[in-house]
Amino acid sequence: MSLKTDRVVEFPFPKSKPEARKGNFSEVQLPYSVEEAMAEADRCVKCGNPVCIDVCPLQTDVRGMCEAVARGDFSTAYHRVRETNALLGTTARCCPQLDSLCEAACVVGTQGHPVASGMIQRFVADWERMQFKQPNPTLAKQSGKRVAIVGGGPAGLAAAELLRRYGHSVIIYEELQFLGGTAWYGIPDYHLPKDVLQYEVGRILEMGVEVKRGVSVGRDLTLSDLRSEYDAILISTGAKDVSKFDTPGCDLKGVVDGYRFLEDVFGRGLDAYLTRPKYDLGKEVLVIGGGDSALDCARTALRLTNGNVTIVYRRTEAEMPVDPILVEEGKEEGLRLKFLMAPKAYEGSGGMLSSAIMTVMRLGAVDASGRRSPEPTGEEVELKCDSVIVAIGRGPNSFVQRQAGLKTGHRNAIVTDNNCQTSMQGVYAAGDVVTGESLVVKAMAKGREAAQRVHEYLMTLEKKHVSFYDYYYTRRTSPRYYMKMLDGTEETFPPA
Numbered sequence: 001m002s003l004k005t006d007r008v009v010e011f012p013f014p015k016s017k018p019e020a021r022k023g024n025f026s027e028v029q030l031p032y033s034v035e036e037a038m039a040e041a042d043r044c045v046k047c048g049n050p051v052c053i054d055v056c057p058l059q060t061d062v063r064g065m066c067e068a069v070a071r072g073d074f075s076t077a078y079h080r081v082r083e084t085n086a087l088l089g090t091t092a093r094c095c096p097q098l099d100s101l102c103e104a105a106c107v108v109g110t111q112g113h114p115v116a117s118g119m120i121q122r123f124v125a126d127w128e129r130m131q132f133k134q135p136n137p138t139l140a141k142q143s144g145k146r147v148a149i150v151g152g153g154p155a156g157l158a159a160a161e162l163l164r165r166y167g168h169s170v171i172i173y174e175e176l177q178f179l180g181g182t183a184w185y186g187i188p189d190y191h192l193p194k195d196v197l198q199y200e201v202g203r204i205l206e207m208g209v210e211v212k213r214g215v216s217v218g219r220d221l222t223l224s225d226l227r228s229e230y231d232a233i234l235i236s237t238g239a240k241d242v243s244k245f246d247t248p249g250c251d252l253k254g255v256v257d258g259y260r261f262l263e264d265v266f267g268r269g270l271d272a273y274l275t276r277p278k279y280d281l282g283k284e285v286l287v288i289g290g291g292d293s294a295l296d297c298a299r300t301a302l303r304l305t306n307g308n309v310t311i312v313y314r315r316t317e318a319e320m321p322v323d324p325i326l327v328e329e330g331k332e333e334g335l336r337l338k339f340l341m342a343p344k345a346y347e348g349s350g351g352m353l354s355s356a357i358m359t360v361m362r363l364g365a366v367d368a369s370g371r372r373s374p375e376p377t378g379e380e381v382e383l384k385c386d387s388v389i390v391a392i393g394r395g396p397n398s399f400v401q402r403q404a405g406l407k408t409g410h411r412n413a414i415v416t417d418n419n420c421q422t423s424m425q426g427v428y429a430a431g432d433v434v435t436g437e438s439l440v441v442k443a444m445a446k447g448r449e450a451a452q453r454v455h456e457y458l459m460t461l462e463k464k465h466v467s468f469y470d471y472y473y474t475r476r477t478s479p480r481y482y483m484k485m486l487d488g489t490e491e492t493f494p495p496a
Helices: 034-041 051-055 062-070 074-082 088-094 107-111 117-130 154-165 194-206 223-229 258-266 270-275 292-305 324-332 399-404 440-458 468-476 479-487
Strands: 146-150 169-174 210-213 232-235 239-242 255-257 284-288 308-313 336-339 341-349 352-366 372-384 387-390 394-396 427-429
Touching: 034 062, 034 117, 051 062, 062 074, 062 117, 062 479, 074 088, 074 117, 088 117, 088 194, 088 440, 117 194, 146 154, 146 223, 154 169, 154 194, 154 440, 223 232, 223 399, 232 440, 239 258, 255 258, 258 270, 258 292, 258 387, 284 292, 292 308, 292 324, 292 387, 308 341, 324 336, 341 372, 352 387, 427 440
Parallel strands: 146 169, 146 232, 169 210, 232 427, 255 387, 284 308, 284 387, 308 336
Antiparallel strands: 239 394, 341 352, 352 372
């Protein structure tokens, strides 16, 4: 293999050197060469029972992709993935493949390193984007039905793409300037370059999906207004309601909501923020939390300040609900971590933050999350800081359902039936606004599932309650498909 000299090559992917990347937002993960991609794909043993497909929420044809890449047929590889995943370059970068998805299930991994399917998928997506643009999936005959999608994040985009393939007219209502939801404003550019996301969103729009930007449903027009205009509505407004700040001193200047921080930095595009930065974080930054968003906040702050950034988490590293790869990358860049501490109060003078009083914790019995619960020891420590970024979780965006009076459940999540329908006839919901905060790929899978139910409703089809899991997995594990995959004669599967 021919390897570039400006990168560190180690499993699961080659990376730029920490000292070079921590001062900018260039992508950490570096691409495979053609030779590297083909060699890695050739490690796939083409299981008759591909568990990698089994665990993928989108039923991505990992086995078929690897088979085609190994023999240099990148076009076939692209279409095998694109069949169920319209954001293949995006998900290749932001899915925790090794932590809980395809790579974690790879049988090759029982004898060593699993096949790096995320890197292979990224190679295929980049090959298509930068070298050989491929045609979009074929659209069915126009149905004459119109669907409004409220929210242009991963769930809404995945639903819009499938509904267009069914021949329905689709209009997305998005209150922000850019489509992509959390994938746009919540995932830093060093993890997901926005030109990749923009390209794949653009390919979906090329299929005839319309967009009305800067429109807030519930403020600029009501759900009832939309219902009178469209045959069906799908709500996919994501997770945006942050956990309430109740720590004494949280109103001091310097205490920042982590999710608002990420949206402010990336929402209008990174270049726009760097031209007119909103935050002066100082040189000593604390980040409260232990999930992906906390890591994103911390590594973003590290790049913006070139100071000391420390994550403070109430459990230990073993309990962090985060992709371990992100933690390792952060450590390489100089990120500090302190464990078994929880904020008790923020202190300062003149309205300005100067320190955080932390309660020292210990781990107790296992709680409902399956992790040992943190318990206070009674000991306290003071941590000097210029700013604190709080990223401790968020719930479903509750705005639309509160305005429309839809039935809601825990943390104002929209309640749906088995058909993804809300308490309002003809109005459906999917993604994080129903389930709470989840992975991009899981939100997309829920969006596709809801799109199937909307299609059945529009066409008055018999509701067979067949999920996309059963639908695609059954096909891709059949002996007939397996043989056709091996000889390269499989047909494109219709979205029905």
